[in-house]
Amino acid sequence: MASIHLQNIEKRYGGFVGVQNMSLEIADEEFLVLLGPSGCGKTTTMRMIAGLELPTGGKIVIGGEEMTEIDARDRDVAMVFQGYALYPNMSIYENIRFPLRMRGVPASEHDARIRQAADMVELGGFLDRKPGALSGGQRQRAALARAVVRQPQVFLMDEPLSNLDAKLRQSMRVQIKHMQRQLKVTTVYVTHDQIEAMTLADRIVIMNKGAIQQVGTPDQIYSDPANTFVAGFIGSPPMNLIEGTAQNGTFVAPGVTAPCPEYVRGKVTLGVRPEDCHVGGDNVQGMVYGVEPTGDTTYLTVLAGTKKIEVKAAREYRSDIDVPVAIHFDPAHLYFFGEDGQRIRGAA
Amino acid sequence: MRTDAPSVSANGVATATPKPAPRRRSPALRKAFPYLLLAPALVYLLVITLYPGIFAIYQSLFVVKFLNWEWAGLGNYSSILQDREFWAALGNTALIGAISLSLQTGIALAIAYFAYRDPFIRGWRIVYLMPMLFMPSAVAFIWKLAFNDGRVISDLLGRLGLIEGNMDWLGSIPLARMTLIVADVWQWTPFLFIIFVAALQGQDQEIEEAARLDGASWPSIFWNISLPMMRPVIVVAITLRGIDITTMFTNVFVMTQGTPGGATETMSYFIYRQGFRMFNFGYASAASVLMLVLTVIIAQTVVKRAFHSGKK
Amino acid sequence: MAKARKSRGESMLVRYLVLGGWAAVCLLPILWFLSIGFRPRTEVITPQPIYWPTFSLDAWHLLMSDWPIAQYLRNSVIAVAGSVVIDLVLAIPAAYALARYEFKGREDIGFYILSTRMMAPAIVAVPIFFLFKTLGLLDSVWALMLIYAAINLSLVTWIIRSYMLDIPKELEDAARTDGAGDLTILREIIVPACLPGIITAAVIAAIFAINEFLFTLLIASTSNAYTMSVALANFTGGSDGIIYNAIALVSFIAFVPILILVILIQKHLSRGLTMGAVKG
Ligand SMILES: Nc1ncnc2c1ncn2[C@@H]1O[C@H](COP(=O)(O)OP(=O)(O)OP(=O)(O)O)[C@@H](O)[C@H]1O
Ligand SMILES: [Mg+2]
Numbered sequence: 001m002a003s004i005h006l007q008n009i010e011k012r013y014g015g016f017v018g019v020q021n022m023s024l025e026i027a028d029e030e031f032l033v034l035l036g037p038s039g040c041g042k043t044t045t046m047r048m049i050a051g052l053e054l055p056t057g058g059k060i061v062i063g064g065e066e067m068t069e070i071d072a073r074d075r076d077v078a079m080v081f082q083g084y085a086l087y088p089n090m091s092i093y094e095n096i097r098f099p100l101r102m103r104g105v106p107a108s109e110h111d112a113r114i115r116q117a118a119d120m121v122e123l124g125g126f127l128d129r130k131p132g133a134l135s136g137g138q139r140q141r142a143a144l145a146r147a148v149v150r151q152p153q154v155f156l157m158d159e160p161l162s163n164l165d166a167k168l169r170q171s172m173r174v175q176i177k178h179m180q181r182q183l184k185v186t187t188v189y190v191t192h193d194q195i196e197a198m199t200l201a202d203r204i205v206i207m208n209k210g211a212i213q214q215v216g217t218p219d220q221i222y223s224d225p226a227n228t229f230v231a232g233f234i235g236s237p238p239m240n241l242i243e244g245t246a247q248n249g250t251f252v253a254p255g256v257t258a259p260c261p262e263y264v265r266g267k268v269t270l271g272v273r274p275e276d277c278h279v280g281g282d283n284v285q286g287m288v289y290g291v292e293p294t295g296d297t298t299y300l301t302v303l304a305g306t307k308k309i310e311v312k313a314a315r316e317y318r319s320d321i322d323v324p325v326a327i328h329f330d331p332a333h334l335y336f337f338g339e340d341g342q343r344i345r346g347a348a
Numbered sequence: 349m350r351t352d353a354p355s356v357s358a359n360g361v362a363t364a365t366p367k368p369a370p371r372r373r374s375p376a377l378r379k380a381f382p383y384l385l386l387a388p389a390l391v392y393l394l395v396i397t398l399y400p401g402i403f404a405i406y407q408s409l410f411v412v413k414f415l416n417w418e419w420a421g422l423g424n425y426s427s428i429l430q431d432r433e434f435w436a437a438l439g440n441t442a443l444i445g446a447i448s449l450s451l452q453t454g455i456a457l458a459i460a461y462f463a464y465r466d467p468f469i470r471g472w473r474i475v476y477l478m479p480m481l482f483m484p485s486a487v488a489f490i491w492k493l494a495f496n497d498g499r500v501i502s503d504l505l506g507r508l509g510l511i512e513g514n515m516d517w518l519g520s521i522p523l524a525r526m527t528l529i530v531a532d533v534w535q536w537t538p539f540l541f542i543i544f545v546a547a548l549q550g551q552d553q554e555i556e557e558a559a560r561l562d563g564a565s566w567p568s569i570f571w572n573i574s575l576p577m578m579r580p581v582i583v584v585a586i587t588l589r590g591i592d593i594t595t596m597f598t599n600v601f602v603m604t605q606g607t608p609g610g611a612t613e614t615m616s617y618f619i620y621r622q623g624f625r626m627f628n629f630g631y632a633s634a635a636s637v638l639m640l641v642l643t644v645i646i647a648q649t650v651v652k653r654a655f656h657s658g659k660k
Numbered sequence: 661m662a663k664a665r666k667s668r669g670e671s672m673l674v675r676y677l678v679l680g681g682w683a684a685v686c687l688l689p690i691l692w693f694l695s696i697g698f699r700p701r702t703e704v705i706t707p708q709p710i711y712w713p714t715f716s717l718d719a720w721h722l723l724m725s726d727w728p729i730a731q732y733l734r735n736s737v738i739a740v741a742g743s744v745v746i747d748l749v750l751a752i753p754a755a756y757a758l759a760r761y762e763f764k765g766r767e768d769i770g771f772y773i774l775s776t777r778m779m780a781p782a783i784v785a786v787p788i789f790f791l792f793k794t795l796g797l798l799d800s801v802w803a804l805m806l807i808y809a810a811i812n813l814s815l816v817t818w819i820i821r822s823y824m825l826d827i828p829k830e831l832e833d834a835a836r837t838d839g840a841g842d843l844t845i846l847r848e849i850i851v852p853a854c855l856p857g858i859i860t861a862a863v864i865a866a867i868f869a870i871n872e873f874l875f876t877l878l879i880a881s882t883s884n885a886y887t888m889s890v891a892l893a894n895f896t897g898g899s900d901g902i903i904y905n906a907i908a909l910v911s912f913i914a915f916v917p918i919l920i921l922v923i924l925i926q927k928h929l930s931r932g933l934t935m936g937a938v939k940g
Contacts, residue, residue: 379763383757385761386753388754389813390773392813393814397776397784400786401787403790459679459682462674462678473926474923475687476683477929478686478919481919483870483888483915484871485871485890486693486908486915489892489908493693493696493704498904503708534686534689543930543934543938547930581937581938588934595780595782598873615780616782619782619783620874623789632786639782643779655937
């Protein structure tokens with residue numbers, strides 16, 4: 001299998017920069033997820049790894065060999081597409097066989113390998129159907145089988161689950177993770193669904209506007225966000241970001257006061273996750289703006305000054321709107337970001 | 349690093365695929381590839397259009413009498429531009445074409461309007477298509493027989509009490525032109541109809557339904573909503589049909605031969621007559637060049653725009 | 661409510677008057693012409709038109725004995741089928757380039773190809789006549805084949821291009837990562853995926869080729885190369901005047917296969933006739 005090194009790769013479309021100066025080391029057998037909002041350059045990055053798009057700058061090394069200008073067909077990289085991209089005129093069997101034929105695998109091996117791959121995604125009974133006669137989930141699995149069958153060095157998956165309904169997505173997620181562990185193939189997976197990213201990834205790369213914002217394990221990304229973009233992007237509902245000023249160990253914003261380290265000073269942004277906010281106490285003096293029971297928890301929105309703060313309250317919490325409410329922050333889980341949006345860390 | 353030795357994965361699935369030598373297609377080939385794909389078709393078209401174009405321009409500078417080419421400079425052009433028959437042919441083509449095209453568009457729109465919501469649309473479509481599927485030469489003979497040789501039209505009109513006796517359809521300029529128009533409208537209205545109906549059927553039904561709920565009647569929906577929405581389609585269809593009409597030849601050749609007095613001679617027929625009846629090849633070529641210039645102008649303006657708006 | 665129903669009833673009447681009326685306009689001349697094909701020659705041109713003729717196979721016997729109708733048919737089929745094959749071979753790669761590659765001059769080349777469709781046959785008639793004369797191809801089906809192919813090449817290219825544009829780009833990307841090269845992708849993925857477009861283009865090209873008149877008239881001068889379309893004009897020959905019942909019969913012989921072909925591609929017809937500009 002193979003590691004992947006991206007060295008300062010860049011993709012420009014005329015004057016527009018789709019991906020800028022991106023460097024990334026992906027370890028052998030790693031499951032790496034690219035996560036970011038629409039248009040941030042995830043697909044472009046992946047297509048450059050696949051060789052479907054040539055970078056306008058930088059180097060791509062796969063398995064120790066420089067691949068920057070090698071044709072996609074010679075990269076030994078398998079890709080699963082968002083729209084599945086099954087060949088409509090071929091049966092599922094022929095679809096799965098196509099990469100074997102194209103790569104000159106001896107015909108005698110085809111049948112066994114196709115059936116093994118199909119069994120792996122539980123599609124054994126559908127081999128002679130055309131893609132048009134399969135459900136979304138089955139097509140998805142057929143596309144996976146086609147990627148798996150030739151044992152590539154790298155799997156690339158571009159939002160492979162986004163066309164499926166929530167339940168199917170969950171079960172396919174487990175299946176993909178299981179398969180990747182079993183086959184030990186380095187995998188790059190694109191999604192804009194955080195849950196998918198958190199559950200699948202060994203490491204997550206958060207991208208925005210063509211640039212990497214943070215790389216880390218799901219835990220790191222969640223509990224140690226590098227900047228306001230990551231903080232505001234991860235978590236649902238995401239972290240509250242409150243702009244205010246800090247001096248002498250106290251953060252102040254309209255309706256909000258909170259303790260802060262001495263080294264946090266001037267105009268800063270306080271970040272606090274809804275689950276680290278509790279009803280009662282003295283950090284926020286505000287009004288109840290809305291209450292949303294979801295069954296297992298209740299989300300409370302508090303209006304402090306003009307800022308809305310999300311609070312994850314107890315399951316049975318209920319309140320009328322427009323009544324005063326006080327909120328307490330868990331002091332161990334407060335994050336501070338400077339004016340540039342970057343985390344302010346201790347002088348360590 | 350990968351090894352080329354077959355490896356067996358955890359569950360014993362498959363062996364690694366053999367590795368082909370990496371290809372790095374040269375940037376030059378990558379750039380040239382689409383041109384290579386296009387080359388055969390382009391060469392073919394260039395031979396069949398550019399060569400005749402150049403040949404026609406060259407030949408138009410000569411007076412050609414059989415194998416004898418005599419340099420004439422721009423002589424052919426200056427005589428053509430003073431040739432009443434040439435201007436008449438141009439005028440006839442424009443007049444007959446304009447009337448015929450308007451009639452076809454109007455009829456096609458009207459029947460498309462009534463047909464597209466009709467439950468029997470598939471049947472209507474096949475029936476309406478039929479005239480278009482006859483060979484144009486056959487259609488010319490149908491109408492030649494109906495108007496002139498078989499006197500059917502005169503007889504039917506007579507029975508309706510509209511005329512008396514036999515009309516000489518080739519005897520008067522408007523009537524002779526009319527027979528050409530009737531034949532063309534009969535054969536080619538289906539072309540526009542098929543396209544209009546497809547466009548109407550392809551429109552978002554919800555928009556019509558919303559308008560109906562707003563209380564609009566079918567005619568006003570058609571006029572105010574459907575028609576504006578299918579404008580690009582109409583433009584493309586009329587452009588294509590218009591271009592074909594300007595090349596009208598077969599009907600003239602079979603039905604009127606340009607009579608009476610050249611009143612039904614079209615541009616195509618003029619060129620044919622000069623070239624292949626009177627063997628004035630240089631003169632015919634000069635006319636061809638002039639017609640080519642007109643075509644290029646029309647193509648560059650009308651057609652280009654029509655196809656751009658049609659694509660969106 | 662009552663009022664609404666009434667106005668709907670009226671519009672139904674108008675609708676069926678219009679639709680039925682135009683159907684009559686389309687069908688009656690055809691039926692009458694069919695009757696011409698099956699009547700004796702003496703009943704074709706008469707002082708008073710005969711609407712209920714006696715049935716006769718005169719025309720058929722005439723065709724079988726005096727006219728090499730089988731030869732005309734064969735000429736038509738060879739020239740038309742050959743031209744369609746040439747068109748497909750040239751147009752498929754060209755359409756692929758236009759639909760899928762970014763390159764300099766793509767728009768202009770595409771438009772140039774389209775514009776060859778705009779050229780009146782009469783414009784190129786004289787030069788083409790001399791060209792084939794020089795090549796010694798006058799009066800041959802091969803010349804007709806080449807001409808028909810040229811006439812339809814732009815149409816076929818644009819129709820196929822339009823269908824290729826509808827194929828998701830992902831399909832090609834998938835094939836590429838699966839290890840296929842450009843030509844393999846064209847052959848194994850693109851062509852099968854746009855087969856309906858290819859068939860539509862072929863049928864429409866065949867119809868235009870069968871109908872072609874002017875070039876055929878110029879190039880074909882004997883029954884060596886006469887096709888159905890021009891053979892018709894030949895029934896005018898001689899002292900007999902125009903032999904309408906034979907003409908009628910021949911036109912129906914050509915009409916039936918065309919009708920069948922068109923019904924087969926009905927759904928794609930509007931798209932084909934507008935070279936892909938209108939999606940049916
Ligand atoms: N061929 C192109 N020409 C110009 N701009 C492009 C092209 N392809 C992509 N882009 C731009 O590059 C940026 C990154 O696109 P990309 O497809 O990588 O986004 P993405 O992160 O995959 O988004 P999504 O989640 O919506 O799929 C976008 O702003 C897009 O508009
Ligand atoms: Mg994307």
